[in-house]
Amino acid sequence: MVGVSSRSTPDPGRSVSVLELEDVQVEYVRRGRIPVRAVAGASVSVTPGEIVGLVGESGCGKSTLAHAAVGLVAATGGKIRFGGIPVEPLTRRARSPHLLPLQIVFQDPFLSLNPRRRVGSQLADGLTARDSNGSNRKHVAELLEMVGLSNAAADRYPHQFSGGQRQRLAIARALAGNPSILVLDEPLSALDASAQAQIANLLVDLSQRLNIGMLLISHDLAIVREMATRISVMYLGVIVEEGPAEEVWSSPQHPYTQALIGAVPQADGLGQLPNALAGEVPDPSRPPSGCRFHPRCPHAFSVCFDRTPTIRHSSASRRVACWLYESADAETGADNPLRISIRDRVRSGPTFDGTGGTPK
Amino acid sequence: MKDLLEVENLTVKVPSQGKMVTIVDRVNFAVAEGQVVGIAGESGSGKTMSTLALLRLLPPRAVLEGRVVFDGADLVAAGERALRSVRGRQIAMVFQDPMASMHPMLSIGRILTDHLRVHFGHNRSGARARAIEMLEAVRIPDPEKSLKAYPHQFSGGMRQRIAIASALICEPRLLIADEPTTALDVTVQAGILRLLDSLRRERQLSVMLITHDLGVMSALASVLNVMYAGRIVEAGATRAVVQNPRHPYTRALLAALPRSGDTRGMRAIAGSPPAPQEDISGCPFHPRCEFATRDCEVIAPRLTQLEERWLACPPDPLRIRGAA
Numbered sequence: 001m002v003g004v005s006s007r008s009t010p011d012p013g014r015s016v017s018v019l020e021l022e023d024v025q026v027e028y029v030r031r032g033r034i035p036v037r038a039v040a041g042a043s044v045s046v047t048p049g050e051i052v053g054l055v056g057e058s059g060c061g062k063s064t065l066a067h068a069a070v071g072l073v074a075a076t077g078g079k080i081r082f083g084g085i086p087v088e089p090l091t092r093r094a095r096s097p098h099l100l101p102l103q104i105v106f107q108d109p110f111l112s113l114n115p116r117r118r119v120g121s122q123l124a125d126g127l128t129a130r131d132s133n134g135s136n137r138k139h140v141a142e143l144l145e146m147v148g149l150s151n152a153a154a155d156r157y158p159h160q161f162s163g164g165q166r167q168r169l170a171i172a173r174a175l176a177g178n179p180s181i182l183v184l185d186e187p188l189s190a191l192d193a194s195a196q197a198q199i200a201n202l203l204v205d206l207s208q209r210l211n212i213g214m215l216l217i218s219h220d221l222a223i224v225r226e227m228a229t230r231i232s233v234m235y236l237g238v239i240v241e242e243g244p245a246e247e248v249w250s251s252p253q254h255p256y257t258q259a260l261i262g263a264v265p266q267a268d269g270l271g272q273l274p275n276a277l278a279g280e281v282p283d284p285s286r287p288p289s290g291c292r293f294h295p296r297c298p299h300a301f302s303v304c305f306d307r308t309p310t311i312r313h314s315s316a317s318r319r320v321a322c323w324l325y326e327s328a329d330a331e332t333g334a335d336n337p338l339r340i341s342i343r344d345r346v347r348s349g350p351t352f353d354g355t356g357g358t359p360k
Numbered sequence: 361m362k363d364l365l366e367v368e369n370l371t372v373k374v375p376s377q378g379k380m381v382t383i384v385d386r387v388n389f390a391v392a393e394g395q396v397v398g399i400a401g402e403s404g405s406g407k408t409m410s411t412l413a414l415l416r417l418l419p420p421r422a423v424l425e426g427r428v429v430f431d432g433a434d435l436v437a438a439g440e441r442a443l444r445s446v447r448g449r450q451i452a453m454v455f456q457d458p459m460a461s462m463h464p465m466l467s468i469g470r471i472l473t474d475h476l477r478v479h480f481g482h483n484r485s486g487a488r489a490r491a492i493e494m495l496e497a498v499r500i501p502d503p504e505k506s507l508k509a510y511p512h513q514f515s516g517g518m519r520q521r522i523a524i525a526s527a528l529i530c531e532p533r534l535l536i537a538d539e540p541t542t543a544l545d546v547t548v549q550a551g552i553l554r555l556l557d558s559l560r561r562e563r564q565l566s567v568m569l570i571t572h573d574l575g576v577m578s579a580l581a582s583v584l585n586v587m588y589a590g591r592i593v594e595a596g597a598t599r600a601v602v603q604n605p606r607h608p609y610t611r612a613l614l615a616a617l618p619r620s621g622d623t624r625g626m627r628a629i630a631g632s633p634p635a636p637q638e639d640i641s642g643c644p645f646h647p648r649c650e651f652a653t654r655d656c657e658v659i660a661p662r663l664t665q666l667e668e669r670w671l672a673c674p675p676d677p678l679r680i681r682g683a684a
Contacts, residue, residue, distance in 0.1 A: 057545040057547060057548075058516065058545055059515075162632050163403075164632065165632075192402045192403050192572055193402070193572055193573070193574070193613060193616045193617060194402060194612065194613065194616045194628055194629040195402075195628075195632075196616070196626070197616040197617075197625075197626040197627060197628035197629070198628035198629075200626050200628075201626060201628055219545055219546070220546070220618075221546070222617075222618035223618050223626070225618065226618045226619065226625055226626050259547060260546060260547065262550075263546040263547045263549065263550040264546050264575065265546075265549070265550070265553065265573070265575035265576050265578060265579040266575055266578060266579075267574040267575045267577070267578045267602055267614060267617055268578055268602065268603070269578050269598050269599035269600070269601070269602030269603045270578065270599065271578065271579065271580075271582070271598070271599065272578075272579060273550070273553055273554050273557055273579050273580075274546070274549070274550040274553060274579060275550055276547065276550040276551040276554050277547040277550070277551075280515055280517065280518070281515070
């Protein structure tokens with residue numbers, strides 16, 4: 001059972017391949033300058049068949065996290081495991097065969113396809129990696145069919161396709177590795193609205209039909225809500241909120257998530273201006289003290305200036321990293337000295353100024 | 361409200377593979393003072409070309425037909441010298457990618473003051489003072505220091521705000537904004553949309569907004585033109601068009617968006633828009649249209665007025681036929 005068609009029923013041997021990112025940190029070291037911690041401790045996990053959305057503004061570290069997840073950049077801290085085995089960063093040696101079912105699709109299909117090779121031979125590379133006898137035309141044709149392109153596409157070059165079709169080719173190439181997990185780095189942002197809808201539907205369909213888990217990186221919360229089962233929201237290298245897509249969209253908890261949703265302009269014809277978020281994304285090499293969002297947060301109070309909130313459950317299915325929600329589950333946090341002190345501080349009443357209350 | 365710009369039967373043809381190809385086909389629209397008029401459509405629909413044509417910024421050997429009346433003067437017939445006093449001075453443009461539209465080796469101060477000195481003959485200190493004023497208006501922190509900085513030192517949102525400052529520094533009457541927020545994050549986009557809206561209200565600035573994002577369109581434009589394959593297929597008040605689209609293409613564009621309420625969103629339009637070289641008989645949308653009849657394959661629909669709406673689709677629910 002080598003052929004692509006055999007995958008219409010999920011392969012039981014594949015189903016254990018969960019992608020787990022645990023407290024991942026990625027630091028870019030720059031000579032003579034302050035290192036940038038692009039990812040400052042982020043945890044995400046993806047199981048086959050589910051789509052996990054990772055949203056945030058440009059510069060928040062979401063692409064770096066995606067690249068770290070497949071081994072394209074080396075994590076400087078934390079654990080990345082695929083199917084229980086650590087994901088080794090890419091070196092000059094061949095990528096480990098156990099990582100073959102972990103594939104990535106990049107943002108710009110104009111850059112990610114080789115302009116000087118025919119589509120068919122580019123797809124065949126992935127099939128050969130899986131099985132040295134796998135690269136025949138029939139299997140290439142099956143891959144093209146899976147992404148809704150005709151067999152004739154194999155003999156053409158990437159420039160002969162539109163943006164949406166090229167993204168289909170990039171997806172087909174990732175499918176050649178028979179993936180159980182696909183990392184998608186802004187797969188829709190280079191496309192028009194109607195091409196976006198086509199590719200979004202294709203991805204959801206592939207995920208369900210082939211039981212592929214997807215980590216969907218996007219800056220567009222509205223699209224992620226449409227496609228994903230769970231959403232993680234990232235701000236300046238950390239995950240600030242996480243939960244089921246529909247719940248996060250309809251009742252966002254973190255002030256940053258609320259700002260992101262409020263900024264999406266609605267095509268309702270009502271002429272309402274979306275809400276702007278004050279300020280700019282801070283320089284990641286000099287992140288703000290305390291909660292990284294506090295300089296832009298409309299609800300910031302004194303604790304936020306000097307204490308970093310950690311992500312905790314705000315309900316059974318949701319987690320948020322925000323001091324506003326700390327007292328809500330105080331019972332479970334009794335073993336946390338920081339949390340007790342914060343509670344005491346808040347209780348100390350309106351005179352609380354963030355410096356006094358409990359001794360440090 | 362007086363019409364500042366009136367475009368009549370604007371047609372653009374460009375040479376391609378040995379023959380002339382029509383990429384903008386008899387387009388009509390008007391922009392009043394202090395009004396935002398939008399053109400929406402997929403890439404390749406001709407929306408950018410129709411605005412570039414207003415200032416005759418077309419590729420060599422392109423043919424321009426029709427009339428572009430700006431403040432009483434026809435820009436299609438105008439001489440090059442007359443046109444130069446309109447470009448940048450009366451009509452300014454902001455493009456999608458501020459990195460590509462700003463000279464990377466000129467300081468922000470130079471980028472902002474060059475055209476002031478050309479159009480108004482300002483001296484250096486006068487131009488500088490005006491530049492600082494403009495940077496404050498678009499809320500760039502520390503304007504004096506920013507004048508000495510270079511484009512790459514700013515984030516995408518800041519660069520786009522500087523591009524808007526540069527476009528508005530000569531106090532143009534019309535701003536052409538071509539996908540001004542498409543490259544930006546939603547939070548930054550919201551700030552730019554608010555800025556454009558306040559300029560419209562406070563300075564009576566007229567704006568031609570080109571974008572494929574109907575959410576952005578909905579926030580800013582009072583009139584919406586939907587373009588497909590070089591033609592306007594539906595036009596009317598934004599609210600009416602968005603809430604009650606009549607052309608199947610407008611409907612399909614709206615259905616392709618992520619849902620805003622509870623209706624299922626992201627329904628894709630089958631197929632892709634035609635290449636300009638393709639000669640499609642009848643309605644150019646018929647191969648992708650779910651309502652297409654046999655007539656649609658042969659009869660090219662004309663843009664026809666129905667109450668407050670313009671529509672180029674004979675099988676419209678109201679069954680008012682515009683085609684001969």
